[in-house]
Amino acid sequence: MRRLPLQAPLERTRESAFSYVCGGCGSCCYNKSVSVSPYELLRLARALGLSTTLVLETYVSPEDMSLRRRDDGSCVFLRGAACGVHAGRPAACRVFPLAEVQAAPGAQALYGELRRSLASPGRVGEEGTVGEFLERQGLAAFDAPFAAYRAVLERLVRLLETDHGLESELGPEMWIDADAALGAGAPEDPEEAWRRHVALIERALAGLEAAPSCDESGGVGGGC
Numbered sequence: 082m083r084r085l086p087l088q089a090p091l092e093r094t095r096e097s098a099f100s101y102v103c104g105g106c107g108s109c110c111y112n113k114s115v116s117v118s119p120y121e122l123l124r125l126a127r128a129l130g131l132s133t134t135l136v137l138e139t140y141v142s143p144e145d146m147s148l149r150r151r152d153d154g155s156c157v158f159l160r161g162a163a164c165g166v167h168a169g170r171p172a173a174c175r176v177f178p179l180a181e182v183q184a185a186p187g188a189q190a191l192y193g194e195l196r197r198s199l200a201s202p203g204r205v206g207e208e209g210t211v212g213e214f215l216e217r218q219g220l221a222a223f224d225a226p227f228a229a230y231r232a233v234l235e236r237l238v239r240l241l242e243t244d245h246g247l248e249s250e251l252g253p254e255m256w257i258d259a260d261a262a263l264g265a266g267a268p269e270d271p272e273e274a275w276r277r278h279v280a281l282i283e284r285a286l287a288g289l290e291a292a293p294s295c296d297e298s299g300g301v302g303g304g305c
């Protein structure tokens with residue numbers, strides 16, 4: 082697991098005292114690896130008025146699914162000292178300066194404080210709680226889609242463990258690129274879009290789960 086550059090350990094819970102006043106310097110948008118999930122990609126695409134396919138091609142590094150950075154280390158979306166895609170910014174940007182770690186699904190999330198630039202005018206305080214801070218960042222909207230995508234991913238892993246052939250029906254574009262998977266009828270509303278995307282993946286998974294594994298079929302048929 083990648084080690085987080087923390088200046089305060091992963092000891093806070095949602096109930097812990099915490100507040101943060103952003104100084105608007107933009108330094109948090111330099112030299113960060115901001116990875117995007119299928120839901121975050123959808124939100125970015127809708128905020129930019131582009132398809133998820135185009136956002137992937139233009140703004141996301143295929144090596145690690147993180148937002149591209151310019152030569153000076155700045156995020157591709159940084160405009161001056163402000164985020165150019167504020168409404169569609171990923172969860173990691175909303176959580177900053179906190180980092181969230183959940184040891185296992187269903188386990189209580191813990192929060193640490195990421196290292197900030199020494200020149201950052203941002204101020205950490207105790208006027209509120211971690212939970213209140215996260216709520217103000219609009220993070221509640223991410224809970225259901227994150228859980229839904231995680232659930233289908235767990236089903237995929239189980240299928241792989243039972244040696245099902247998955248071939249092209251469940252290729253990467255099906256998982257990551259909602260507009261490519263949904264085609265011309267993809268909803269504009271990201272909430273409706275992720276639900277339809279997950280439903281599509283669920284239907285594909287159900288078909289594979291109902292089919293015999295490669296072992297059971299002797300390696301004949303399906304994606305074996």
Ligand code: SF4
Nearest residue numbers: 110156158159164174
């Ligand atoms: S998406 Fe916006 S907030 Fe996040 S790193 Fe890029 S510029 Fe900064």
